[in-house]
Amino acid sequence: MEAFYFSMALFLLFNVLLGLMCVLQGPTPADRMLAAQLFGTTGVAMLLLLAQGMGIAALRDVALVFALLGGLTVVAFVRRAWIVSNRNEER
């Protein structure tokens, strides 16, 4: 069963790699931020799988921190970063 957990985590890592392509091609900053959010959610799932597979309970706490920071990043991005860039582009 451990090998199965690891292969699932590897598949999720492959998803994150696909998401990196979206960081490269995303036309607006929001698309890049969405890719970062994808990393957050997928990272939580990966860490939970690894915690079960390797038997390290502390990884669940790391996943909790990931979930918390993912939300805070988006709030900071919307409030601080993106408004400025919109003004610069003069839509």
Place this chain on the structure above:
Amino acid sequence: MTIRDWLSAALLVTGAFFFFAGTLGLLRFPDVYNRLHALTKADNVGLGVTVLGLVIQSESWIIALKLLLIWLLVLVTSATAAHLIANAALHGGVQRWRRS
């Protein structure tokens, strides 16, 4: 493998499928709102199903409760994040995609 292992494996594969669908939507959909919709919904379902698959494998009630709480936190934060980004995109003047 016991029947619990098989059930857990099926749930984990389903979760991975939903994650893949979310990533595909992020890559292929035409504008911010569509991508937001694909990513937020598909990924949260994927995480939920993955968590369920791990919950039936977990050793104690505490761990199961912790896994469910992590999922709940991700649900709340990503719903908030989706609203914030959609609002900012709308007020920032991002045009909606139309089939041409």
